[in-house]
Amino acid sequence: MKKQLLTGNEAIARGVYEAGCRVAAAYPGTPSTEILENLSGYPEIYSEWAPNEKVALEVAGGAAIAGARAFCSMKHVGLNVAADPLFTIAYTGITGGLVINTSDEPGMHSSQNEQDNRYYARHAKVPLVVPSDSQQCIDFTKEAFRISETYDTAVLLRTTTRVCHSKSLVTMNPREDVPQRAYSKDLKKNLMTPGNSRPKHHEVEARLESLAEYAEKSPLNYIEGNSREIGIITQGIAYQYAREVFGDRASYLYIGFSFPLPKQMIRSFASGVKQLIVIEENEPFLEDELKKMGIPCMGKDRLPLCDELSVSIVANAFRDILGDSPLTIRSASEGLPPRPPALCPGCPHRGIFHVLSQQKDAVFSTDIGCYTLGAFPPLNVGDFLFCMGSSISAGIGFRRADISYGREDRKVYAVIGDSTFFHSGMTGLADVVYNRTPLVTVILDNRITAMTGHQHNPGTGCTLMGEKAKEIDIPTLVKALGVEEDHIRVINPNNLKACREAVQSAQEAKNPFVIITKAPCALLPEVKKRSAKNWFAVDPDICTGCKACLNIGCPAIRMREKKAYIDKDLCAACGVCFQVCSFKAISMGRKQR
Amino acid sequence: MAHKRDTTSIMLAGVGGQGTILAAKVLSEGLTRMGYDVKMSEIHGMSQRGGSVTSHVRFGSRVDSPVIPLGGADCLCGFEKLEALRCLPYLKQEGVLIVNDLEIYPLPVLIGAAEYPQDVLQRLTREAEGCLILDAHGEAEQLGTSRVENILLLGALIHRLDLDGFPWKEVLQDLVKPAFVEMNLEAFALGRSLA
Structure with missing residues (x-):
């Protein structure tokens, strides 16, 4: 067969497919996201986006108990979320093979820490497999399923950004037809209560000895x-x-x-x-x-x-x-301005962030997604961040500490995206309501998991496999959690007047308050199509050069000859700059083509 | 490295959204069809969102690291001036430098927190003799859309690296969306002729 160039992620998906896997689940996270995206192209495999990594591993674990080959995938920090099922699936073992991919991120290109998940294998007492290129991603994944079934254990497959995102040549093979292994009810094996777990721990230790013997003869x-x-x-x-x-x-x-x-x-x-x-x-x-x-x-x-x-x-x-001589490295690149990632032109987070940035003495507990970028100048909406879903719960703690010292006046805002809210923000909001913490939660619903490249989630109405799904309605959910109806605002974040009114009400509220901003990501094809026709332009004769429009941090706006200038090709016609200009120097125009 | 090997390394450096990835894909697919061992790597932070992006393409009889070491690029193609300068430490002393004469302001420059350096081209030409400076953005616009500047630059790169003797047209036809094939072929040919 002809050799093909595949990324490590494409190759893992291919390996999972060739191994006859039936069920796969994941939550998107760089650098692991493309594995499940590629798996969804194989109709033989049921593949899904789970709301979080713990759910994903439990879905895969259940499928493995049922006797199917199952796979789940996550980024390194995702395994922290899935650690609870991992440590006990290590006890139950499997019926059909179970492989868990963790994609680690040395260098933290898109992550909040640099943990080395090889230690999870030792900690959970499951075998660990580490490939170094795309061919090994296919071969090792297939071998991992064999190890799983031979030794009745989940197997951890560990990759890193460079293996995930680099392409190298592979040879592909046909899919293996793997029949369902017979599930038989066996509480001692599959139901981990103290009485069953105690003997299981001994079995796990014995299994490690057998695996150590396998290591000596493993083709890996x-x-x-x-x-x-x-x-x-x-x-x-x-x-x-x-x-x-x-x-x-x-x-x-x-x-x-x-x-x-x-x-x-x-x-x-x-x-x-x-x-x-x-x-x-x-x-x-x-x-x-x-x-x-x-x-x-x-x-x-x-x-x-x-x-x-x-x-x-x-x-x-x-x-x-x-004894090699060092290479001469040029040094002409010192002192260059950095090019950090920024909120895109037309990003629906910009309007609400602009309004929030004007709140004096407010603290912003932010979360993980594109909107984390709002923490940096010029918007500065973001003070602290731990992990997925931490905004609301960490916000509670900050607010409670303030209150205990009599600082009722300082408002705390928790800022969280739609997908992150479904991931692990909902439990934080349950805490807010249950313990009546006067926290303002801002849920930024841009109708997609944007940061990782547009994956569907329980709020988008579509599954990974492209089927129509029931949309979870965030306002209804927030109400069901117990937030009073008159303390919920659903607004269009590109409408600054609506943003200001909602934030004003939140400032005055004594009870839990939720603002839900609803506008789709500017990069979604249907939004791009709509915005492609229009743009906003600055009239240089009216512009005073006050730079108010620069404070919204839009990559399409810059100063040119002491006047604001909008790049027509970049402008996505959101109109936020038009609303911040007090001199009416900005107006909408139609693009020619 | 004193260790002898025949790996050729090409780095494409640009800004998210400029199409460096498609250009690297066409290049690495063509090299694969030529029978080389090929590795390709994309390096970018927090998805793209307007940040710096580099694509690394390496080929030879056996390629190890998918990432080009500092001082190890035989060719650096800067899709934007500042990004070309930022990646200059990767270029070999005798390496080929191709630069798109285009300025894209990073956010710190847009909001007035930093200055876009005025002497980028001078610094580049001083460092790399025979540096090829192209107005790929303007040339592509004249063809109908600046969006084909990536393939125009690829055409120039392929000519400069003497990789002309291969049916690149077929690769472009296979990898580019049918509606855009013609314009990309034009851009590719123009890039070759300008190099």
């Missing part, structure tokens, strides 16, 4: 090259960097099956080389194990714990050993 652990001078133990993308720097000057022990470790293989490899190096990204997961085994090696004494690894970092760290 292999040696490359025959240098006896330098031996490198590595895995994941770090292997590619090591290979580029050391080439044939080293031999490699690739640890694709990395928990439990192939200890005999490691000992024998280590004894065959003069210098042993462990090259891994972020934490010393492998290196610490070697040290426990009493095997001396180089590694984190030279390589950083923080941020992404790279060819340059590896080359610099071992330059003395290799």
Whole structure:
């Protein structure tokens, strides 16, 4: 078969498909999102967006108990959300194979922390599989299903951004036809009460011993090259960097099956080389194990714990050993202005954020999504953030602390998007109502999960597989949670007058208050089509150059010859700038084409 | 690196929405069809949202890292001037530099918190001899839409790297939406002739 270029994510989806998987669930999160998007292209697999990662893993876990091969996927922090089912699915085991993908993000390109989820495998006592390119993403995924069924365990598949988002050549194979494995009611295996869990823990420990034996013969652990001078133990993308720097000057022990470790293989490899190096990204997961085994090696004494690894970092760290001369790097790029991501022209978050930014002595507990970008200048709507869904609950705590010190006057706003609200914001709002905390919650409903590239969610009326779905109506939900009807406002965030009235009412409210802004993301095709015809233009004769329109942080507006200027190609005709101009210098025009 | 290898590395640097990804896709698909080992990587923060974006394409008999090391790019194609300058540390000393003479202001510049440097082209030409400066945006606009500037730049890049002798037309036809094929073929041809 012809070789094709696939990203790691496309390749994992292909591996899941070829392995005969039947049920797959995920919550979108960079860099993992495209796996499920690609899986939804295979009609043989039921695939769904779950409201959060815990639900996704429970869906996959239930399917595995029923005897189907099942898969679930999430970004690294998603596994924190799904940790609860993970640790007990580790006890029940499976009927059909279960593979859980965690996509970690060294370098935090789109994440709030840099946790190394390889430790989850050891903590939950489940096997760990780590591929380094797209072909391995297919092959290791398929092997992970076999391991799962042979050893009656969920398997953790761990990738990182560079493996997920890089393309390399793969050979594809047909789908395996896997019959449903017979489910039989077995409470001792599948129902984890204390009486059943105690013997299960012993079984889990015994299973780890069998898996340690498998590690020694696993095709995922292999040696490359025959240098006896330098031996490198590595895995994941770090292997590619090591290979580029050391080439044939080293031999490699690739640890694709990395928990439990192939200890005999490691000992024998280590004894065959003069210098042993462990090259891994972020934490010393492998290196610490070697040290426990009493095997001396180089590694984190030279390589950083923080941020992404790279060819340059590896080359610099071992330059003395290799005797390579350093590359000359140009230095003409110092002091350049940064280009951070920004809210798009026409973004429906801009109007409400502009109004919120004018509230004096207000604190904004923000959340995870495009709207996190509103925390930065010029809008400055955002003070603190922990994780998905934390805005409302952390807002409660801030407000309660203020109240306990008599600071009733300082308003606290929780700002959260539609998908994040469904993910884990709803429980926070239940707390607000239950404990009567005078918090203002602003739910930004832009009708899509936008940040990760437009995925559907329970509020959009469409499933991952493209079927029509029942939309969960946020105002009805908020009412059902117990927020008083006259304390709920549903507004169009592009209408600044409506925003100001809603925020004014919220400022005066003594009880839990909810503002729901409803306007679709400016990048949705139907919105782009509508906005393509119109734009707003500045009349330079009227413009005074006061820069009020610059304060909304729209990438389409800039100063040109001391007057505001709107880029016609970028303008999405939301009209927010038109509303902030006190001199009526901005008016709507129609685009020619 | 003293270690000898035959990997050629091409970096496309631009701003989210400029079409660097499609250009990199066409390039890597063509190289795959030529029979090379190919790796391609996209690097961007928080999705795109107007931030810096780079695409890395590497090919040869065996490619290891999908990401180009500092000082390791045989060619840097800047879809925007400032982004070309930002990525200059990746360009090899004898590497080929192609720059789109286009300014896209980042948000800190738009809101007056930073200045867009006035000497970008001077710094680029001083650093890379024989630097090719193209008004790809303007040229593409004359063809009908600035949106094909990416394929115009790709045409220039392919000519500069002596990769002309391959049926790129077929790759473009396979990867570009049918309605836009013609305009992209025109842009590609124009890019080649300008290089």
